[in-house]
Amino acid sequence: MTIKLALAGVGNCASVLVQGLKFYSGDERKGLWHPNVAGFKPRDMQVVAAFDIDARKVGFDLSKAVFAPPNVAKKYVSMPKSKVTVKSGLSRGDLAPHLRGVRLEKTSLDDVSKSLEESGADILVNAISSGSGSSTEEYARAALRAGCGFINCTPSLSLKSNKLVADFQRAKLPLVGDDLMSQFGGTIFHKGLLGLMVKRGIKVAKSYQLDVGGGSETLNTIDEGIKMAKREMKTSSVAEEVPYKFETIAGTTDYVDYMGNDRTSYFWFQGSTFMESGVTVDVYLRSSDGANAGNVLFDVVRATYKCMKVGKLGTVGEICAYGFKSPPKPMRFEDAFTKFSALYVR
Numbered sequence: 001m002t003i004k005l006a007l008a009g010v011g012n013c014a015s016v017l018v019q020g021l022k023f024y025s026g027d028e029r030k031g032l033w034h035p036n037v038a039g040f041k042p043r044d045m046q047v048v049a050a051f052d053i054d055a056r057k058v059g060f061d062l063s064k065a066v067f068a069p070p071n072v073a074k075k076y077v078s079m080p081k082s083k084v085t086v087k088s089g090l091s092r093g094d095l096a097p098h099l100r101g102v103r104l105e106k107t108s109l110d111d112v113s114k115s116l117e118e119s120g121a122d123i124l125v126n127a128i129s130s131g132s133g134s135s136t137e138e139y140a141r142a143a144l145r146a147g148c149g150f151i152n153c154t155p156s157l158s159l160k161s162n163k164l165v166a167d168f169q170r171a172k173l174p175l176v177g178d179d180l181m182s183q184f185g186g187t188i189f190h191k192g193l194l195g196l197m198v199k200r201g202i203k204v205a206k207s208y209q210l211d212v213g214g215g216s217e218t219l220n221t222i223d224e225g226i227k228m229a230k231r232e233m234k235t236s237s238v239a240e241e242v243p244y245k246f247e248t249i250a251g252t253t254d255y256v257d258y259m260g261n262d263r264t265s266y267f268w269f270q271g272s273t274f275m276e277s278g279v280t281v282d283v284y285l286r287s288s289d290g291a292n293a294g295n296v297l298f299d300v301v302r303a304t305y306k307c308m309k310v311g312k313l314g315t316v317g318e319i320c321a322y323g324f325k326s327p328p329k330p331m332r333f334e335d336a337f338t339k340f341s342a343l344y345v346r
């Protein structure tokens with residue numbers, strides 16, 4: 001059985017997903033977190049449709065588009081022609097800052113939904129730019145109309161109160177998100193260290209995480225409005241690990257073009273222990289954004305498809321909490337991981 005995927009947004013995240021599908025199309029297991037999720041191997045996933053609005057990508061074969069500017073994700077493998085041509089996507093006037101002044105190719109929700117149907121896609125993976133909330137919602141509507149499940153990698157859609165959730169439930173389709181949590185990026189690293197401090201009886205007082213990176217996603221997230229929205233999501237995800245109030249901030253602070261798809265996250269933690277003696281941690285993490293999304297996306301796609309097949313519909317709590325920073329029901333990561341592993345990892 002093949003899991004047929006459609007991609008909204010052919011950026012760095014999509015580039016690494018597409019390259020990963022080629023890399024793991026045989027028996028290669030190096031770097032793979034979970035070879036078997038819900039009975040599926042990576043080679044059971046296939047991209048059958050892709051959408052973007054950047055004219056540098058639209059109309060090109062997916063194998064070419066994933067390396068087109070402004071993408072900066074590393075070329076890990078040579079891509080053979082995919083036979084998937086990137087189609088025009090939809091946009092609802094919430095254009096990402098990095099696309100201002102760029103030639104755009106846009107179409108309607110009807111067209112996107114029709115293309116999805118024709119492609120036979122099971123799931124639409126939404127990896128468009130941060131800050132494009134109305135467009136994200138329209139992609140979810142297009143998926144709904146075409147009978148596809150929806151995975152929201154962006155920080156834009158709220159599954160907490162959205163009417164969409166009810167509509168997906170009614171249509172018997174899964175909807176998971178929001179804001180993908182990288183395998184070993186700033187958020188999970190921050191959460192992990194806080195969890196360790198709590199477990200070791202340290203009273204956490206303050207922490208921060210300041211991210212600097214390259215790539216269009218970082219460029220978009222230094223735009224003031226997007227920056228604050230994304231910061232709020234990251235910060236509340238991090239705060240979930242500590243069972244009392246403390247001061248914390250987590251977010252992107254700057255863009256350095258020559259960092260490419262890489263990111264450096266600077267962390268600082270302050271707490272106290274025995275007789276109020278102080279503990280301070282200063283540490284930094286260097287990671288690569290796109291690659292950091294690969295394993296988590298592989299996992300959530302396979303688990304979401306399984307839910308689709310067994311009729312587990314609407315927002316699927318354990319998938320959202322395992323793979324995303326802003327799930328409808330927040331959970332400590334260790335609990336989410338245990339639950340996800342028990343249900344899906346073979």
Ligand SMILES: NC(=O)c1ccc[n+]([C@@H]2O[C@H](COP(=O)([O-])OP(=O)(O)OC[C@H]3O[C@@H](n4cnc5c(N)ncnc54)[C@H](O)[C@@H]3O)[C@@H](O)[C@H]2O)c1
Pocket residue numbers: 008009010011012013014051052053054071089090091092096099126127128129130131132135153154155179180181182215216217289290291292293
């Ligand atoms: N590790 C990760 O890569 C990671 C982690 C967490 C969240 N995310 C989220 O995933 C999304 C994608 O990240 P990325 O690094 O690939 O970003 P990116 O900037 O490299 O790519 C975004 C792509 O979406 C396209 N796009 C913008 N608006 C569109 C629209 N309306 N329709 C179709 N295409 C559109 C852009 O042209 C671009 O190709 C972001 O929202 C990001 O916050 C990624």
